[in-house]
Amino acid sequence: MTIESALTPTIxxxxxNMIIAPERVLEMLGRQPTGAVRYEHSEQGDARRELLHVEKIAIENRRLQEKTEATYMGMISHQFHDILLSEMTECLGHTSELFASILNIPDNIGELFDALAVRACSVSKLEPIVATMPWLYEDLITLVNTPRFRRKDARGRIIVVDSLRTALSFLGIENLRLLIPNVVLKRAIPQVTDPYPQIKQRLNAYATGVSLTARHIAQENGLNKxxxxxxxxxxxxxxxxxxxxxxxxxxxxQIQLLKDCQKNKEQKRHEALVKLVPSANHIIALEQEFADxxxxxxxxxxxxxxxxxxQPMRTCATNAPAQESTLSKVLHQSRAYTQIRMLHQLNFVELPEVKPLFREQKFPSGSLENLKHTDIFTLPLTKN
Structure with missing residues (x-):
């Protein structure tokens, strides 16, 4: 392996990193954001070089100070995230609390998914379950009254839908099978993620891409789409x-530790904690450790x-080998394909890097060509 290939970040x-903030990938690949001007090539850079001999000593002193401060900040961050990891591990062990307070999922959501799964699914079977979830009811009412789904009466007047039964009927069972799981996922997606505001958009796109890719591959494998x-x-x-x-x-x-610092008059530690911001590296590490x-x-x-x-999800979570033509294998394939599509959209991956990954996943014959012409980021809803 060459030094260059060893240093190239994996897909x-x-x-x-793209899920957290795309600019991080640019840094990993040694690129600059579009429109950025390299400092040393700018007029300011030329002027700055003329002053270097005057400021050399001052710059070196500042560098040493910044290095010392960075080392201290690193120590504070390490201590902080040790506490966070301990508390997160404890919280993740209480699935019932995750349901209610973190993911905002009602206890009877499984009943709703099961109702959608049967061939004999009907509006009359869905209505009483959906009625227990006001947030879902409101989202469906809003959607059915958009131009895409609204209907007109015999006189050409727009029909305003305000009842759940009518909304479910107008949308139709096939659309609801796509919509309802999507709405549940969107409800769980984090909304406030400063200083990484793009997480919710990227995560929503990824989830939609994986699901529609899985639906497509499942059909080709004769599995339940x-x-x-x-x-x-x-x-x-x-x-x-x-x-x-x-x-x-x-x-x-952070709030608790700042209070402790004030109480104990630890000014230096207090100043460091104020500067501390959420760490992308720690978020990624925690996802990789716990998410599945x-x-x-x-x-x-x-x-x-x-x-x-x-069971297919548990198989993926335990890293057990996924058999061909199973939902576990379809999930692996769908994740790999969607990741490549999203990276390709931002020019973060090259074709020679992609081919070995696709070969490894053993996609059904012809599926990659079909997926290439499929919009995997938009739900294929139809007017009922």
Whole structure:
């Protein structure tokens, strides 16, 4: 292996950093953001070089000071994240609390997914379950009244839908099988993630891409497309839980430690804690450590009877070998394909890097060519 190839970030590393902040991938690849001006090539750089001989000593002193401060900040960050890891591990062990307080998922969501899974699914069977979830009811009412789905009466007047039964009927069962799991996932996606505001958009795109890719591959393998689609979406609940919990615990621990510093008059530590911001590296590490096992725990908690996706998720979480033409294998393939598509959109991956990964995943014959012409980031809803 050459030094250059050894230093090239893996596709997985690029993807995980892209979810947090795409500019991190640019740095990893040694590129600059579009429109950026290299300092040493600018007029300011020329002027600065003329002053270097005057400021050399001052710059060196400042560098040493910054190095000392960075070392201290690193120590504070390490101590801080040790506390955070301990608390997160404790929280992730309580799946029932994750359901209610972190992911905002109602206890009877499994009943709803099971109802959607049966061939004989009907509006009359869905209505009483959806009625127990006001947030879902409101989202469906809002959607059915958009231009895409609204209807007109015999006189050409727009029909305003305000009842749940009518909304479900107008949308149709096939659309609801796509919509409802998507709405549940969106409800779980973290919303406030400063200083990484793009997480929610990237995570939503990834979840949608994985689910629609899984649906497509499942059809080609003769597997249940609704199970594959729903597994693709809900496999991201672990990511959502870890990221939500990280930011919640970060704020809580920072506030508590700042209070302790004030009480103990630790000014230097207080100043360092004020400067501390959420760490992308720690978020990524925590996701890689916990996300899939949390997803498996959450699916187990749903106690699904008809929708057979809990075991495939557990297989992925334990890194057990996935057999060909199984939902576990479809999930692996869908994740790999969606990651490549998202990286390719931002020119973060080259074709020679992609081919070995695709060969390793052993996609069904012709599926890659078909997927190339498929929009995997937009739900294929139809007017009923």
């Amino acid at each position: 997985d590393d690029r993807f995980e 609704y199970e594959a689609y729903t597994l693709g979406l809900l496999s991201n609940l672990g990511r959502c839980a870890v990221i939500r919990l990280y930011f919640k615990l970060f704020d809580k621990i 096992s949390v997803s498996a725990d959450v699916l187990d908690k749903m106690q699904l009877q008809r929708l057979q996706i809990a």
